[in-house]
Amino acid sequence: MxxxxxxxxxxxxxxxxxxxxxxxxxxxxxxxxxxxxxxxxxxxxxxxxxxxxxxxxxxxxxxxxxxxxxxxxxxxxxxxxxxxxxxxxxxxxxxxxxxxxxxxxxxxxxxxxxxxxxxxxxxxxxxxxxxxxxxxxxxxxxxxxxxxxxxxxxxxxxxxxxxxxxxxxxxxxxxxxxxxxxxxxxxxxxxxxxxxxxxxxxxxxxxxxxxxxxxxxxxxxxxxxxxxxxxxxxxxxxxxxxxxxxxxxxxxxxxNSSTKSGSSSTLSSCVADALVAYEVSMTHYEDEFQFDQTTIFKLHGKPERVSAELAHMTIISRYADNFKFSSVDDGKHILDSAVVAIKLVNRIKCNIILEEEL
Ligand SMILES: C[S@@+](CC[C@H](N)C(=O)[O-])C[C@H]1O[C@@H](n2cnc3c(N)ncnc32)[C@H](O)[C@@H]1O
Missing domain, CATH: 3.40.50.150 (Vaccinia Virus protein VP39)
Structure with a gap:
């Protein structure tokens, strides 16, 4: 049609x-x-x-x-x-x-x-x-x-x-x-x-x-x-x-806030995960926050081990301030700011493939 x-x-x-x-x-x-x-x-x-x-x-x-x-x-x-x-x-x-x-x-x-x-x-x-x-x-x-x-x-x-x-x-x-x-x-x-x-x-x-x-x-x-x-x-x-x-x-x-205009960015080949904890409550989500079909963050619960790709989404979004991000390797706190999204990805040893559009 x-x-x-x-x-x-x-x-x-x-x-x-x-x-x-x-x-x-x-x-x-x-x-x-x-x-x-x-x-x-x-x-x-x-x-x-x-x-x-x-x-x-x-x-x-x-x-x-x-x-x-x-x-x-x-x-x-x-x-x-x-x-x-x-x-x-x-x-x-x-x-x-x-x-x-x-x-x-x-x-x-x-x-x-x-x-x-x-x-x-x-x-x-x-x-x-x-x-x-x-x-x-x-x-x-x-x-x-x-x-x-x-x-x-x-x-x-x-x-x-x-x-x-x-x-x-x-x-x-x-x-x-x-x-x-x-x-x-x-x-x-x-x-x-x-x-x-x-x-x-x-x-x-x-x-x-x-x-x-x-x-x-x-x-x-x-x-x-x-x-x-x-x-x-x-x-x-x-x-x-x-x-x-x-x-x-x-x-x-x-x-994807880490993309440059005119290029697309894909996170792939993840070899390690990140620990993400729901620390600051959101109105109407005082018990838990369902991020996707299988990932449910419990408020003040055990940190969820998530893929680098999912951690990246969380950290660039408006939800970043509600979470605490830690490295799986050493458990060290990673600053919960969009600015450190790339640092997080590097830390958890993911490859970033930036595909420049011709
Ligand atoms: C199935 S209804 C859903 C309406 C509304 N989201 C709701 O939940 O009641 C689809 C609506 O999308 C509008 N729509 C469909 N294609 C569109 C387009 N290309 N641009 C703007 N509106 C469109 C139709 O006019 C219609 O009002």
Whole structure:
């Protein structure tokens, strides 16, 4: 499908054909994730007309958002933007971008309502009409200006996923986090299915494989995307979809602050790990912080032995101040600052391969 056709078809699907979450024909854009109590409490403050138009497939609320500048790509009618508005607080701000006017109209209508609900003097949210493939030239967002970018069940709908990732990389601050949920397929989707507008609109036939996400992100210069949750999506249409299996996945990755512009950096050949301890509590994560599917840091618990790659992600991120980093070799404390990321990597004898782009 040509790029413009996809945009027009998706706008038609989310602007004209769907009015409420109940109008969806499959379960792909319906999150089954269990929702923590503090998020449920915020959702109870969101206007029902906004909640009724939620089409997400996961939870896109990483910890430590207070005061952050956050961008929601494909924000729809704004449910997640308003939740994030509460989480970033009066000192933070949230921008929601979507290309479907009908969706944004609903979001705009309830800005004042939620500003009052959360007790802010003035709105901390801003909705902008535009395509996520053109965040800089069309939506006029600034380079290196966001702490966190989130997206909930949207990138699969884009005809140019590589360009979306490149734009996200540009507008994130160094060390900034892209935290997102999306639909992935266990194999490449045949062209015939990709041309099916309903399957594309339902977030199925535009889905790529997780391996494509990982390769694409590393090529651009992100840290390796790490999986946080994965839930199978039950789609009952064997005749059309055969044995293809779909899953809703939530990933996080960071803008690699050690890369030079115009080059990509990959940490590889790790021969030693690092010890990482969760020392300074984050609000709502007073017991533990799940960094990825298998790595759970307990507050004041035993230091976790993690790979050099994972230690690097932690140390360049906004979470660095909450952790204490030690060398496995001698147990000596390593300064928890992004500036020493490279020192850490050297100390634990990892190779850094800087691949200059020609
Ligand atoms: C499945 S809905 C998810 C909406 C929202 N994230 C939520 O959780 O309710 C997908 C949304 O992404 C928007 N969208 C899809 N492709 C887009 C693109 N290339 N640029 C901007 N918005 C896009 C659609 O207009 C729609 O509102």
């Amino acid at each position: 040509a790029t413009m056709d996809v945009h027009a078809d998706v706008q038609d699907y989310y602007g004209k054909q769907l009015q409420h979450s109940n109008d969806l024909k499959t379960d792909a854009c319906c999150s089954k994730a269990s929702i923590p109590l503090f998020i449920r409490n915020i959702i109870s403050q969101i206007h029902p007309n906004v909640v009724a138009r939620y089409y997400g497939c996961g939870l896109v609320f990483p910890p430590k958002l207070n005061g952050c500048r956050v961008l929601d790509l494909g924000c729809g009618s704004g449910r997640d933007v308003f939740i994030l508005s509460s989480l970033v607080g009066a000192q933070g701000s949230v921008v929601g971008v979507d290309m479907t006017k009908e969706q944004l109209d609903v979001a705009q209508e309830y800005i004042i309502y939620h500003t009052k609900q959360f007790g802010f003097d003035s709105p901390n949210v801003d909705f902008r009409l535009g395509r996520i493939e053109h965040l800089i030239d069309e939506v006029a967002l600034e380079v290196d200006s966001f702490d966190v970018v989130v997206s909930n069940c949207v990138v699969n709908l884009s005809p140019d996923k590589k360009q979306v990732l490149q734009q996200i990389y540009q507008i994130l601050k160094p060390g900034g986090e892209f935290y997102f949920s999306d639909v992935y397929a266990d194999r490449p989707i045949a062209e015939e299915l990709r041309r099916n507008k309903i399957l594309w609109g339902e977030c199925l036939s535009g889905a790529v494989c997780e391996s494509d996400l990982i390769t694409g992100a590393l090529d651009i210069g992100f840290t390796r995307p790490i999986l946080i949750t994965k839930q199978p999506i039950g789609v009952e249409n064997k005749e059309l979809l055969g044995d293809i299996k779909f899953a809703s996945c939530t990933y996080r990755m960071f803008k």
